Amino acid sequence: MFIWLHILAGTSFLLAACWFILKALNYPELFRRIDSTLQPTKDFADILEVENKTEETKKIRIEQLKNFMVEKEPFLEPSLTIQELADQLNIPVRELSVLINHHLNQHFFDFVNEYRVKKAMTILRDASKKEVTVLEILYEVGFNSKSSFHTSFKKHTNQTPTAFRNS
Incomplete structure (x- = not known):
């Protein structure tokens, strides 16, 4: 009797799992909260x-x-x-x-980062701000990390910030 109860419970679980999988395949928006009728x-x-x-x-x-x-x-x-x-x-x-x-x-972040890089370029060109480090500049112009600043800066100028300052 106990074995039949386990077999019945296992079969029920298997059928429920198959039902969810088939539902997910046929109606993915139900599980992703994405409306497939939205326009691109x-x-x-x-x-x-x-x-x-x-x-x-x-x-x-x-x-x-x-x-x-x-x-x-x-x-x-x-x-x-x-x-x-x-x-x-x-x-x-x-x-x-x-x-x-x-x-x-442009993507939103590329658009914003372009203005941040332009601002950083003006600071790097400013002779009176030679004492300001690149790290201070990147935080001043709105970047959160050194890597994203260097990536954006190089993308817009083809130079690193230090090379730009020295040229």
Whole structure:
């Protein structure tokens, strides 16, 4: 009798496991919390274009974004997110994302790091700041780690920060 109880429990467990596996294969969004009916972001770029986003409006938004980055320097905040930047600009996150990804052809972090590197370059060129170490500069311009700073700096200038300072 005890063996039959084990066989029944094992079979029930096996059937339940098979049911979950088949459900996962047929409806993956149930287990990943991803809605497979969502549109790719490329479609959002097209939708935004259709919703009265003319070429002129797009240029104005991009110019507004670039001016804001230069004047207010939000990139100096190491934990800056696209949500925070969109809030500061008073534009929807999705629109900002489409502007950066599809119209500037950059990822958000590459976009932000470009401004950080430019700021670091001005500090490295400044003769009055020769005493400031590269480590101090990378934290000052918003980077969190030496490796990400060196990678971004080399990507934008083809030089290390020290080589840039010495040239």
